Amino acid sequence: xxxxxxxxxxxxxxxxxxxxxxxxxxxxxxxxxxxxxxxxxxxxxxxxxxxxxxxxxxxxxxxxxxxxxxxxxxxxxxxxxxxxxxxxxxxxxxxxxxxxxxxxxxxxxxxxxxxxxxxxxxxxxxxxxxxxxxxxxxxxxxxxxxxxxxxxxxxxxxxxxxxxxxxxxxxxxxxxxxxxxxxxxxxxxxxxxxxxxxxxxxxxxxxxxxxxxxxxxxxxxxxxxxxxxxxxxxxxxxxxxxxxxxxxxxxxxxxxxxxxxxxxxxxxxxxxxxx
Amino acid sequence: xxxxxxxxxxxxxxxxxxxxxxxxxxxxxxxxxxxxxxxxxxxxxxxxxxxxxxxxxxxxxxxxxxxxxxxxxxxxxxxxxxxxxxxxxxxxxxxxxxxxxxxxxxxxxxxxxxxxxxxxxxxxxxxxxxxxxxxxxxxxxxxxxxxxxxxxxxxxxxxxxxxxxxxxxxxxxxxxxxxxxxxxxxxxxxxxxxxxxxxxxxxxxxxxxxxxxxxxxxxxxxxxxxxxxxxxxxxxxxxxxxxxxxxxxxxxxxxxxx
Numbered sequence: 001x002x003x004x005x006x007x008x009x010x011x012x013x014x015x016x017x018x019x020x021x022x023x024x025x026x027x028x029x030x031x032x033x034x035x036x037x038x039x040x041x042x043x044x045x046x047x048x049x050x051x052x053x054x055x056x057x058x059x060x061x062x063x064x065x066x067x068x069x070x071x072x073x074x075x076x077x078x079x080x081x082x083x084x085x086x087x088x089x090x091x092x093x094x095x096x097x098x099x100x101x102x103x104x105x106x107x108x109x110x111x112x113x114x115x116x117x118x119x120x121x122x123x124x125x126x127x128x129x130x131x132x133x134x135x136x137x138x139x140x141x142x143x144x145x146x147x148x149x150x151x152x153x154x155x156x157x158x159x160x161x162x163x164x165x166x167x168x169x170x171x172x173x174x175x176x177x178x179x180x181x182x183x184x185x186x187x188x189x190x191x192x193x194x195x196x197x198x199x200x201x202x203x204x205x206x207x208x209x210x211x212x213x214x215x216x217x218x219x220x221x222x223x224x225x226x227x228x229x230x231x232x233x234x235x236x237x238x239x240x241x242x243x244x245x246x247x248x249x250x251x252x253x254x255x256x257x258x259x260x261x262x263x264x265x266x267x268x269x270x271x272x273x274x275x
Numbered sequence: 276x277x278x279x280x281x282x283x284x285x286x287x288x289x290x291x292x293x294x295x296x297x298x299x300x301x302x303x304x305x306x307x308x309x310x311x312x313x314x315x316x317x318x319x320x321x322x323x324x325x326x327x328x329x330x331x332x333x334x335x336x337x338x339x340x341x342x343x344x345x346x347x348x349x350x351x352x353x354x355x356x357x358x359x360x361x362x363x364x365x366x367x368x369x370x371x372x373x374x375x376x377x378x379x380x381x382x383x384x385x386x387x388x389x390x391x392x393x394x395x396x397x398x399x400x401x402x403x404x405x406x407x408x409x410x411x412x413x414x415x416x417x418x419x420x421x422x423x424x425x426x427x428x429x430x431x432x433x434x435x436x437x438x439x440x441x442x443x444x445x446x447x448x449x450x451x452x453x454x455x456x457x458x459x460x461x462x463x464x465x466x467x468x469x470x471x472x473x474x475x476x477x478x479x480x481x482x483x484x485x486x487x488x489x490x491x492x493x494x495x496x497x498x499x500x501x502x503x504x505x506x507x508x509x510x511x512x513x514x515x516x517x518x519x520x521x522x523x524x525x526x527x528x529x530x531x532x533x
Protein backbone atom coordinates (compact mmCIF):
# COMPACT_ATOMS: atom_id res chain seq x y z
CA UNK A 1 0.00 0.00 0.00
CA UNK A 2 1.29 3.42 -0.95
CA UNK A 3 0.02 6.46 0.89
CA UNK A 4 0.47 9.30 -1.61
CA UNK A 5 -3.08 10.54 -2.26
CA UNK A 6 -2.25 12.97 -5.05
CA UNK A 7 -0.45 10.25 -6.97
CA UNK A 8 -3.37 7.87 -6.52
CA UNK A 9 -5.88 10.43 -7.75
CA UNK A 10 -3.73 11.31 -10.74
CA UNK A 11 -3.71 7.65 -11.74
CA UNK A 12 -7.41 6.98 -11.22
CA UNK A 13 -8.98 10.26 -12.30
CA UNK A 14 -8.57 10.02 -16.09
CA UNK A 15 -10.61 6.80 -16.21
CA UNK A 16 -13.23 8.11 -13.78
CA UNK A 17 -13.61 11.45 -15.57
CA UNK A 18 -13.81 9.70 -18.93
CA UNK A 19 -16.54 7.32 -17.72
CA UNK A 20 -18.40 10.19 -16.07
CA UNK A 21 -18.42 12.41 -19.17
CA UNK A 22 -18.98 9.77 -21.84
CA UNK A 23 -21.29 7.60 -19.86
CA UNK A 24 -22.70 8.75 -16.54
CA UNK A 25 -23.74 12.32 -17.36
CA UNK A 26 -25.48 11.61 -20.71
CA UNK A 27 -27.33 8.63 -19.23
CA UNK A 28 -28.52 10.66 -16.24
CA UNK A 29 -29.77 13.40 -18.58
CA UNK A 30 -31.67 10.82 -20.64
CA UNK A 31 -33.29 9.45 -17.48
CA UNK A 32 -34.16 12.95 -16.24
CA UNK A 33 -35.90 13.71 -19.52
CA UNK A 34 -38.74 11.33 -18.58
CA UNK A 35 -39.56 13.45 -15.54
CA UNK A 36 -39.50 16.82 -17.30
CA UNK A 37 -42.28 18.81 -18.87
CA UNK A 38 -42.43 22.47 -19.89
CA UNK A 39 -44.28 23.08 -16.62
CA UNK A 40 -41.63 21.46 -14.41
CA UNK A 41 -41.06 18.05 -12.87
CA UNK A 42 -43.80 15.50 -13.51
CA UNK A 43 -44.72 11.83 -13.64
CA UNK A 44 -47.08 12.28 -16.56
CA UNK A 45 -44.72 10.48 -18.97
CA UNK A 46 -44.99 7.44 -16.74
CA UNK A 47 -48.77 7.50 -16.38
CA UNK A 48 -49.05 7.94 -20.16
CA UNK A 49 -46.65 5.08 -20.75
CA UNK A 50 -48.44 2.64 -18.49
CA UNK A 51 -51.90 3.57 -19.77
CA UNK A 52 -50.92 2.13 -23.16
CA UNK A 53 -51.85 -1.62 -23.21
CA UNK A 54 -49.02 -2.48 -25.62
CA UNK A 55 -46.43 -1.02 -23.26
CA UNK A 56 -47.80 -2.98 -20.32
CA UNK A 57 -47.81 -6.13 -22.42
CA UNK A 58 -44.17 -5.62 -23.48
CA UNK A 59 -43.04 -4.90 -19.92
CA UNK A 60 -44.82 -7.99 -18.62
CA UNK A 61 -43.47 -10.15 -21.45
CA UNK A 62 -39.89 -8.96 -20.90
CA UNK A 63 -40.14 -9.74 -17.19
CA UNK A 64 -41.80 -13.11 -17.85
CA UNK A 65 -39.24 -14.19 -20.44
CA UNK A 66 -36.37 -13.06 -18.23
CA UNK A 67 -37.71 -15.07 -15.32
CA UNK A 68 -38.47 -18.15 -17.44
CA UNK A 69 -35.01 -18.15 -19.03
CA UNK A 70 -33.38 -17.77 -15.61
CA UNK A 71 -35.35 -20.62 -14.03
CA UNK A 72 -34.95 -23.04 -16.93
CA UNK A 73 -31.25 -22.27 -17.25
CA UNK A 74 -30.82 -22.90 -13.50
CA UNK A 75 -32.50 -26.32 -13.80
CA UNK A 76 -30.48 -27.34 -16.87
CA UNK A 77 -27.44 -25.66 -15.36
CA UNK A 78 -27.44 -27.78 -12.22
CA UNK A 79 -27.82 -31.02 -14.19
CA UNK A 80 -25.07 -30.03 -16.63
CA UNK A 81 -22.69 -28.62 -14.02
CA UNK A 82 -23.12 -31.73 -11.89
CA UNK A 83 -22.34 -34.01 -14.82
CA UNK A 84 -19.30 -31.92 -15.75
CA UNK A 85 -17.84 -31.72 -12.25
CA UNK A 86 -17.88 -35.54 -12.08
CA UNK A 87 -15.87 -35.93 -15.31
CA UNK A 88 -12.14 -36.67 -15.40
CA UNK A 89 -9.90 -33.61 -15.25
CA UNK A 90 -9.20 -33.57 -19.00
CA UNK A 91 -12.83 -34.22 -19.88
CA UNK A 92 -13.86 -31.39 -17.60
CA UNK A 93 -11.43 -28.97 -19.22
CA UNK A 94 -12.69 -29.90 -22.67
CA UNK A 95 -16.35 -29.49 -21.69
CA UNK A 96 -15.70 -26.11 -20.09
CA UNK A 97 -13.91 -25.04 -23.26
CA UNK A 98 -16.82 -26.16 -25.44
CA UNK A 99 -19.34 -24.39 -23.23
CA UNK A 100 -17.37 -21.13 -23.12
CA UNK A 101 -16.78 -21.18 -26.86
CA UNK A 102 -20.22 -19.79 -27.84
CA UNK A 103 -19.65 -16.82 -25.51
CA UNK A 104 -16.90 -15.60 -27.81
CA UNK A 105 -18.97 -15.90 -30.97
CA UNK A 106 -20.98 -12.92 -32.21
CA UNK A 107 -24.52 -13.07 -30.78
CA UNK A 108 -25.82 -12.01 -34.20
CA UNK A 109 -24.28 -15.13 -35.72
CA UNK A 110 -25.56 -17.33 -32.91
CA UNK A 111 -29.09 -15.98 -33.16
CA UNK A 112 -29.12 -16.11 -36.94
CA UNK A 113 -28.70 -19.89 -36.77
CA UNK A 114 -32.20 -20.16 -35.29
CA UNK A 115 -33.67 -18.67 -38.48
CA UNK A 116 -32.26 -21.63 -40.38
CA UNK A 117 -33.66 -24.00 -37.77
CA UNK A 118 -37.06 -22.46 -37.03
CA UNK A 119 -37.87 -20.73 -40.34
CA UNK A 120 -40.73 -21.70 -42.69
CA UNK A 121 -38.42 -23.98 -44.66
CA UNK A 122 -36.23 -24.67 -41.64
CA UNK A 123 -35.15 -27.98 -40.19
CA UNK A 124 -37.96 -28.28 -37.66
CA UNK A 125 -40.67 -27.65 -40.24
CA UNK A 126 -39.04 -30.04 -42.73
CA UNK A 127 -38.95 -32.73 -40.07
CA UNK A 128 -42.55 -32.15 -38.99
CA UNK A 129 -43.75 -32.44 -42.59
CA UNK A 130 -41.57 -35.46 -43.35
CA UNK A 131 -42.98 -37.32 -40.36
CA UNK A 132 -46.47 -36.23 -41.36
CA UNK A 133 -47.27 -34.29 -38.22
CA UNK A 134 -48.13 -31.22 -40.22
CA UNK A 135 -49.19 -30.52 -43.82
CA UNK A 136 -47.95 -26.98 -44.05
CA UNK A 137 -45.19 -25.01 -42.36
CA UNK A 138 -46.01 -23.90 -38.82
CA UNK A 139 -45.02 -20.42 -37.75
CA UNK A 140 -42.22 -20.90 -35.26
CA UNK A 141 -40.27 -17.71 -35.85
CA UNK A 142 -41.59 -14.43 -34.43
CA UNK A 143 -43.10 -16.20 -31.45
CA UNK A 144 -42.30 -15.93 -27.76
CA UNK A 145 -41.07 -19.52 -27.89
CA UNK A 146 -38.46 -18.62 -30.51
CA UNK A 147 -37.24 -15.68 -28.42
CA UNK A 148 -37.15 -17.91 -25.34
CA UNK A 149 -35.06 -20.56 -27.13
CA UNK A 150 -32.69 -17.93 -28.51
CA UNK A 151 -32.19 -16.30 -25.10
CA UNK A 152 -31.71 -19.64 -23.39
CA UNK A 153 -29.00 -20.64 -25.85
CA UNK A 154 -27.31 -17.25 -25.50
CA UNK A 155 -27.17 -17.19 -21.67
CA UNK A 156 -27.14 -20.82 -20.54
CA UNK A 157 -23.30 -21.03 -20.66
CA UNK A 158 -23.02 -18.22 -18.09
CA UNK A 159 -25.24 -20.14 -15.65
CA UNK A 160 -23.41 -23.43 -16.18
CA UNK A 161 -19.98 -21.85 -15.70
CA UNK A 162 -21.06 -20.12 -12.45
CA UNK A 163 -22.56 -23.36 -11.12
CA UNK A 164 -19.48 -25.40 -12.05
CA UNK A 165 -17.23 -23.18 -9.95
CA UNK A 166 -19.75 -23.23 -7.10
CA UNK A 167 -19.97 -27.03 -7.16
CA UNK A 168 -16.20 -27.33 -7.25
CA UNK A 169 -15.86 -25.20 -4.14
CA UNK A 170 -18.35 -27.38 -2.30
CA UNK A 171 -16.85 -29.99 0.03
CA UNK A 172 -17.20 -33.29 -1.85
CA UNK A 173 -18.05 -35.47 1.15
CA UNK A 174 -21.06 -33.31 2.08
CA UNK A 175 -23.22 -35.20 -0.44
CA UNK A 176 -21.86 -38.56 0.63
CA UNK A 177 -22.43 -37.73 4.30
CA UNK A 178 -26.03 -36.74 3.66
CA UNK A 179 -26.62 -39.93 1.67
CA UNK A 180 -25.10 -42.10 4.38
CA UNK A 181 -27.33 -40.40 6.92
CA UNK A 182 -30.34 -41.46 4.87
CA UNK A 183 -31.29 -38.39 2.81
CA UNK A 184 -32.83 -39.08 -0.62
CA UNK A 185 -31.57 -37.23 -3.70
CA UNK A 186 -34.28 -34.61 -3.47
CA UNK A 187 -33.32 -33.83 0.12
CA UNK A 188 -29.63 -33.86 -0.77
CA UNK A 189 -30.21 -31.24 -3.44
CA UNK A 190 -32.57 -29.09 -1.39
CA UNK A 191 -30.76 -29.23 1.96
CA UNK A 192 -27.11 -29.67 0.99
CA UNK A 193 -26.27 -28.74 -2.60
CA UNK A 194 -28.54 -25.71 -2.98
CA UNK A 195 -27.44 -23.90 0.21
CA UNK A 196 -23.78 -24.63 -0.47
CA UNK A 197 -23.90 -23.41 -4.09
CA UNK A 198 -26.24 -20.48 -3.49
CA UNK A 199 -23.64 -17.87 -4.35
CA UNK A 200 -22.88 -19.43 -7.73
CA UNK A 201 -26.59 -19.67 -8.48
CA UNK A 202 -27.02 -16.01 -7.58
CA UNK A 203 -24.13 -14.87 -9.76
CA UNK A 204 -25.33 -16.95 -12.70
CA UNK A 205 -28.93 -15.92 -12.10
CA UNK A 206 -28.07 -12.22 -12.11
CA UNK A 207 -26.12 -12.54 -15.34
CA UNK A 208 -28.87 -14.51 -17.08
CA UNK A 209 -31.77 -12.42 -15.79
CA UNK A 210 -30.30 -9.00 -16.53
CA UNK A 211 -28.90 -10.31 -19.81
CA UNK A 212 -32.36 -11.48 -20.90
CA UNK A 213 -34.08 -8.27 -19.75
CA UNK A 214 -31.72 -6.11 -21.76
CA UNK A 215 -31.42 -8.37 -24.80
CA UNK A 216 -31.78 -6.61 -28.12
CA UNK A 217 -30.47 -8.94 -30.81
CA UNK A 218 -32.58 -11.99 -29.94
CA UNK A 219 -35.99 -10.30 -29.86
CA UNK A 220 -35.02 -8.21 -32.90
CA UNK A 221 -34.16 -11.25 -35.04
CA UNK A 222 -36.44 -13.96 -33.62
CA UNK A 223 -39.33 -11.82 -32.36
CA UNK A 224 -39.54 -8.94 -34.83
CA UNK A 225 -42.36 -6.46 -34.30
CA UNK A 226 -44.70 -9.28 -33.25
CA UNK A 227 -42.81 -10.12 -30.07
CA UNK A 228 -41.44 -6.81 -28.83
CA UNK A 229 -39.33 -6.71 -25.69
CA UNK A 230 -38.32 -3.55 -23.82
CA UNK A 231 -35.17 -2.85 -25.84
CA UNK A 232 -36.77 -3.46 -29.21
CA UNK A 233 -39.73 -1.30 -28.10
CA UNK A 234 -37.31 1.47 -27.11
CA UNK A 235 -35.60 1.29 -30.49
CA UNK A 236 -38.92 1.33 -32.28
CA UNK A 237 -40.26 4.31 -30.28
CA UNK A 238 -37.18 6.35 -31.21
CA UNK A 239 -36.75 5.36 -34.86
CA UNK A 240 -40.42 5.15 -35.85
CA UNK A 241 -41.99 7.89 -33.75
CA UNK A 242 -39.11 10.09 -32.52
CA UNK A 243 -40.65 9.49 -29.12
CA UNK A 244 -37.77 10.29 -26.78
CA UNK A 245 -39.98 10.58 -23.72
CA UNK A 246 -41.16 6.96 -23.94
CA UNK A 247 -37.55 5.98 -24.63
CA UNK A 248 -36.51 7.67 -21.40
CA UNK A 249 -39.27 5.88 -19.46
CA UNK A 250 -38.18 2.50 -20.88
CA UNK A 251 -34.55 3.31 -20.11
CA UNK A 252 -35.49 4.09 -16.52
CA UNK A 253 -37.45 0.83 -16.20
CA UNK A 254 -34.54 -1.19 -17.65
CA UNK A 255 -31.94 0.39 -15.39
CA UNK A 256 -34.17 0.04 -12.31
CA UNK A 257 -34.81 -3.63 -13.07
CA UNK A 258 -31.10 -4.32 -13.56
CA UNK A 259 -30.10 -2.61 -10.33
CA UNK A 260 -32.97 -4.18 -8.41
CA UNK A 261 -32.00 -7.63 -9.66
CA UNK A 262 -28.39 -7.03 -8.65
CA UNK A 263 -29.32 -5.81 -5.17
CA UNK A 264 -31.99 -8.41 -4.49
CA UNK A 265 -29.83 -11.30 -5.55
CA UNK A 266 -26.87 -9.98 -3.60
CA UNK A 267 -29.09 -9.90 -0.51
CA UNK A 268 -30.36 -13.42 -1.19
CA UNK A 269 -26.79 -14.63 -1.45
CA UNK A 270 -25.75 -13.25 1.93
CA UNK A 271 -28.98 -13.61 3.94
CA UNK A 272 -28.89 -17.38 4.28
CA UNK A 273 -25.19 -17.57 5.01
CA UNK A 274 -25.53 -15.40 8.10
CA UNK A 275 -28.04 -17.71 9.71
CA UNK B 276 -25.09 -39.44 -10.78
CA UNK B 277 -25.65 -42.27 -13.22
CA UNK B 278 -22.98 -42.42 -15.95
CA UNK B 279 -25.25 -42.90 -18.95
CA UNK B 280 -27.62 -40.21 -17.73
CA UNK B 281 -24.84 -37.68 -17.37
CA UNK B 282 -23.43 -38.54 -20.81
CA UNK B 283 -26.89 -38.04 -22.29
CA UNK B 284 -27.30 -34.68 -20.56
CA UNK B 285 -23.93 -33.44 -21.82
CA UNK B 286 -24.58 -34.68 -25.37
CA UNK B 287 -27.95 -32.89 -25.47
CA UNK B 288 -26.33 -29.77 -24.05
CA UNK B 289 -23.64 -29.71 -26.73
CA UNK B 290 -26.22 -30.23 -29.49
CA UNK B 291 -28.16 -27.25 -28.16
CA UNK B 292 -25.13 -24.97 -27.66
CA UNK B 293 -22.85 -25.92 -30.56
CA UNK B 294 -25.31 -27.51 -33.03
CA UNK B 295 -26.77 -24.24 -34.33
CA UNK B 296 -23.28 -23.05 -35.12
CA UNK B 297 -22.55 -26.17 -37.18
CA UNK B 298 -25.83 -25.63 -39.03
CA UNK B 299 -24.76 -22.09 -39.88
CA UNK B 300 -21.49 -23.42 -41.29
CA UNK B 301 -23.45 -26.02 -43.30
CA UNK B 302 -25.92 -23.46 -44.64
CA UNK B 303 -23.08 -21.16 -45.69
CA UNK B 304 -21.61 -23.89 -47.91
CA UNK B 305 -24.83 -24.15 -49.93
CA UNK B 306 -24.79 -23.90 -53.72
CA UNK B 307 -28.43 -22.77 -53.70
CA UNK B 308 -29.70 -19.21 -53.57
CA UNK B 309 -31.77 -19.30 -50.40
CA UNK B 310 -30.88 -19.97 -46.83
CA UNK B 311 -31.40 -23.67 -46.15
CA UNK B 312 -30.13 -26.63 -44.24
CA UNK B 313 -29.26 -29.26 -45.35
CA UNK B 314 -27.51 -27.17 -48.06
CA UNK B 315 -28.60 -27.59 -51.67
CA UNK B 316 -25.29 -28.84 -53.06
CA UNK B 317 -21.90 -27.67 -51.86
CA UNK B 318 -19.99 -24.60 -52.99
CA UNK B 319 -17.82 -21.84 -51.63
CA UNK B 320 -19.63 -19.13 -53.59
CA UNK B 321 -21.31 -17.52 -50.56
CA UNK B 322 -18.06 -17.49 -48.62
CA UNK B 323 -16.47 -15.78 -51.60
CA UNK B 324 -19.38 -13.37 -51.92
CA UNK B 325 -18.85 -12.05 -48.39
CA UNK B 326 -15.55 -10.54 -49.49
CA UNK B 327 -17.12 -8.74 -52.43
CA UNK B 328 -19.93 -6.97 -50.54
CA UNK B 329 -18.64 -3.46 -50.11
CA UNK B 330 -20.66 -2.55 -47.02
CA UNK B 331 -19.37 -5.64 -45.20
CA UNK B 332 -15.81 -4.60 -45.99
CA UNK B 333 -16.33 -1.04 -44.74
CA UNK B 334 -18.16 -2.06 -41.59
CA UNK B 335 -15.59 -4.77 -40.85
CA UNK B 336 -12.83 -2.14 -40.96
CA UNK B 337 -14.96 0.14 -38.76
CA UNK B 338 -15.50 -2.62 -36.20
CA UNK B 339 -11.81 -3.49 -36.23
CA UNK B 340 -10.81 0.14 -35.59
CA UNK B 341 -13.32 0.40 -32.74
CA UNK B 342 -12.33 -2.92 -31.17
CA UNK B 343 -8.55 -2.44 -31.42
CA UNK B 344 -8.41 1.33 -30.86
CA UNK B 345 -11.15 1.45 -28.23
CA UNK B 346 -9.61 -1.36 -26.22
CA UNK B 347 -6.19 0.27 -26.50
CA UNK B 348 -7.50 3.58 -25.12
CA UNK B 349 -9.46 1.70 -22.46
CA UNK B 350 -6.22 0.04 -21.37
CA UNK B 351 -4.41 3.40 -21.28
CA UNK B 352 -7.13 4.65 -18.92
CA UNK B 353 -7.81 1.39 -17.13
CA UNK B 354 -4.31 0.17 -16.22
CA UNK B 355 -3.40 3.27 -14.15
CA UNK B 356 -6.85 3.23 -12.53
CA UNK B 357 -6.54 -0.45 -11.66
CA UNK B 358 -3.05 0.21 -10.27
CA UNK B 359 -4.37 3.03 -8.10
CA UNK B 360 -7.28 0.90 -6.88
CA UNK B 361 -5.08 -2.01 -5.89
CA UNK B 362 -1.93 -0.29 -4.60
CA UNK B 363 -3.09 2.92 -2.96
CA UNK B 364 -5.49 3.89 -0.22
CA UNK B 365 -7.50 5.84 -2.76
CA UNK B 366 -9.78 8.56 -1.42
CA UNK B 367 -13.30 7.83 -2.75
CA UNK B 368 -11.92 4.55 -4.09
CA UNK B 369 -15.35 2.92 -3.91
CA UNK B 370 -16.95 5.73 -5.93
CA UNK B 371 -14.22 5.66 -8.56
CA UNK B 372 -14.61 1.90 -8.86
CA UNK B 373 -18.39 2.21 -9.25
CA UNK B 374 -18.21 4.92 -11.90
CA UNK B 375 -15.64 3.02 -13.91
CA UNK B 376 -17.48 -0.33 -13.76
CA UNK B 377 -21.01 1.04 -14.21
CA UNK B 378 -21.05 0.59 -18.01
CA UNK B 379 -21.32 -3.17 -17.46
CA UNK B 380 -24.64 -2.86 -15.63
CA UNK B 381 -26.33 -0.12 -17.64
CA UNK B 382 -27.78 -1.43 -20.93
CA UNK B 383 -25.77 -0.35 -23.98
CA UNK B 384 -28.78 0.86 -25.93
CA UNK B 385 -29.30 3.63 -23.36
CA UNK B 386 -25.66 4.69 -23.59
CA UNK B 387 -25.95 4.87 -27.38
CA UNK B 388 -29.13 6.92 -27.18
CA UNK B 389 -27.63 9.22 -24.55
CA UNK B 390 -24.51 9.88 -26.62
CA UNK B 391 -26.56 10.54 -29.75
CA UNK B 392 -28.87 12.99 -27.98
CA UNK B 393 -26.39 14.84 -25.79
CA UNK B 394 -23.02 14.60 -27.49
CA UNK B 395 -23.54 14.12 -31.22
CA UNK B 396 -26.54 16.40 -31.76
CA UNK B 397 -25.78 19.43 -29.54
CA UNK B 398 -22.00 19.54 -30.04
CA UNK B 399 -22.08 18.30 -33.64
CA UNK B 400 -19.72 15.50 -32.77
CA UNK B 401 -19.09 13.09 -35.61
CA UNK B 402 -20.87 9.77 -35.17
CA UNK B 403 -17.61 7.92 -35.66
CA UNK B 404 -16.01 9.70 -32.69
CA UNK B 405 -19.09 9.05 -30.53
CA UNK B 406 -18.96 5.36 -31.48
CA UNK B 407 -15.30 5.25 -30.52
CA UNK B 408 -16.00 6.87 -27.13
CA UNK B 409 -18.95 4.55 -26.50
CA UNK B 410 -16.95 1.41 -27.27
CA UNK B 411 -14.08 2.64 -25.11
CA UNK B 412 -16.42 3.28 -22.16
CA UNK B 413 -17.97 -0.14 -22.67
CA UNK B 414 -14.64 -1.96 -22.59
CA UNK B 415 -13.17 0.09 -19.71
CA UNK B 416 -14.83 -1.95 -16.90
CA UNK B 417 -13.44 -5.20 -18.30
CA UNK B 418 -9.90 -3.85 -18.55
CA UNK B 419 -10.03 -2.45 -15.01
CA UNK B 420 -11.41 -5.71 -13.63
CA UNK B 421 -8.99 -8.09 -15.36
CA UNK B 422 -5.91 -5.94 -14.81
CA UNK B 423 -6.89 -5.29 -11.17
CA UNK B 424 -6.91 -9.00 -10.48
CA UNK B 425 -3.43 -9.25 -12.03
CA UNK B 426 -2.20 -6.45 -9.76
CA UNK B 427 -3.81 -8.08 -6.74
CA UNK B 428 -2.09 -11.37 -7.51
CA UNK B 429 1.29 -9.68 -7.80
CA UNK B 430 2.95 -9.15 -4.46
CA UNK B 431 3.70 -5.48 -3.91
CA UNK B 432 6.99 -6.09 -2.08
CA UNK B 433 8.74 -6.60 -5.45
CA UNK B 434 8.19 -3.02 -6.52
CA UNK B 435 8.83 -1.77 -2.99
CA UNK B 436 12.18 -3.56 -3.13
CA UNK B 437 12.93 -1.96 -6.51
CA UNK B 438 12.16 1.49 -5.07
CA UNK B 439 14.35 0.82 -2.02
CA UNK B 440 17.16 -0.22 -4.35
CA UNK B 441 16.99 3.16 -6.01
CA UNK B 442 14.52 2.82 -8.86
CA UNK B 443 12.05 5.66 -9.40
CA UNK B 444 8.38 4.79 -8.95
CA UNK B 445 7.88 5.04 -12.72
CA UNK B 446 10.98 2.96 -13.36
CA UNK B 447 9.81 0.30 -10.91
CA UNK B 448 6.42 0.18 -12.64
CA UNK B 449 7.85 -0.28 -16.15
CA UNK B 450 10.75 -2.57 -15.24
CA UNK B 451 9.20 -4.70 -12.48
CA UNK B 452 5.41 -4.50 -12.49
CA UNK B 453 4.57 -4.32 -16.18
CA UNK B 454 6.61 -7.37 -17.29
CA UNK B 455 4.87 -9.39 -14.58
CA UNK B 456 1.34 -8.50 -15.60
CA UNK B 457 1.75 -8.52 -19.36
CA UNK B 458 -0.29 -11.66 -19.84
CA UNK B 459 -3.08 -10.12 -17.75
CA UNK B 460 -3.00 -7.07 -20.01
CA UNK B 461 -3.10 -9.25 -23.11
CA UNK B 462 -6.06 -11.17 -21.65
CA UNK B 463 -7.83 -7.87 -20.95
CA UNK B 464 -7.12 -6.79 -24.52
CA UNK B 465 -8.60 -9.97 -25.99
CA UNK B 466 -11.66 -9.80 -23.77
CA UNK B 467 -12.13 -6.13 -24.65
CA UNK B 468 -11.64 -6.79 -28.36
CA UNK B 469 -14.24 -9.58 -28.44
CA UNK B 470 -16.71 -7.58 -26.34
CA UNK B 471 -16.41 -4.51 -28.53
CA UNK B 472 -16.41 -6.40 -31.81
CA UNK B 473 -19.59 -8.33 -30.98
CA UNK B 474 -21.39 -5.43 -29.33
CA UNK B 475 -24.71 -4.39 -30.88
CA UNK B 476 -26.96 -2.31 -28.58
CA UNK B 477 -24.49 0.52 -27.96
CA UNK B 478 -24.02 1.04 -31.70
CA UNK B 479 -27.73 0.88 -32.68
CA UNK B 480 -28.33 4.62 -32.52
CA UNK B 481 -24.78 5.55 -33.45
CA UNK B 482 -24.83 4.68 -37.09
CA UNK B 483 -25.05 6.97 -40.04
CA UNK B 484 -24.09 7.16 -43.69
CA UNK B 485 -20.85 5.21 -44.08
CA UNK B 486 -20.45 4.76 -40.32
CA UNK B 487 -21.69 1.39 -39.22
CA UNK B 488 -20.32 -1.52 -37.23
CA UNK B 489 -20.29 -4.98 -38.76
CA UNK B 490 -22.98 -6.58 -36.55
CA UNK B 491 -25.34 -3.66 -37.25
CA UNK B 492 -24.64 -4.02 -40.95
CA UNK B 493 -25.42 -7.74 -40.75
CA UNK B 494 -28.71 -7.02 -38.99
CA UNK B 495 -29.83 -4.59 -41.67
CA UNK B 496 -28.63 -6.89 -44.47
CA UNK B 497 -30.63 -9.83 -43.18
CA UNK B 498 -33.77 -7.70 -43.02
CA UNK B 499 -33.74 -7.22 -46.76
CA UNK B 500 -31.98 -10.29 -48.16
CA UNK B 501 -32.62 -13.94 -47.52
CA UNK B 502 -29.50 -15.48 -49.04
CA UNK B 503 -26.74 -17.47 -47.29
CA UNK B 504 -24.19 -14.63 -47.28
CA UNK B 505 -24.96 -13.60 -43.69
CA UNK B 506 -24.60 -17.25 -42.71
CA UNK B 507 -21.23 -17.34 -44.48
CA UNK B 508 -20.11 -14.16 -42.75
CA UNK B 509 -21.33 -15.50 -39.38
CA UNK B 510 -19.35 -18.69 -39.92
CA UNK B 511 -16.21 -16.72 -40.83
CA UNK B 512 -16.55 -14.46 -37.77
CA UNK B 513 -17.12 -17.45 -35.50
CA UNK B 514 -13.99 -19.10 -36.88
CA UNK B 515 -12.08 -15.87 -36.25
CA UNK B 516 -13.26 -15.79 -32.61
CA UNK B 517 -12.45 -19.45 -32.12
CA UNK B 518 -8.98 -18.89 -33.56
CA UNK B 519 -8.32 -15.96 -31.23
CA UNK B 520 -9.55 -17.83 -28.16
CA UNK B 521 -7.61 -20.96 -29.12
CA UNK B 522 -4.36 -19.03 -29.49
CA UNK B 523 -4.99 -17.11 -26.29
CA UNK B 524 -5.70 -20.28 -24.35
CA UNK B 525 -2.64 -21.93 -25.85
CA UNK B 526 -0.22 -19.19 -24.95
CA UNK B 527 -1.79 -17.49 -21.93
CA UNK B 528 -4.15 -19.89 -20.26
CA UNK B 529 -6.76 -17.21 -21.09
CA UNK B 530 -9.54 -18.89 -19.09
CA UNK B 531 -7.76 -18.08 -15.84
CA UNK B 532 -8.48 -14.41 -16.42
CA UNK B 533 -12.10 -14.48 -17.59
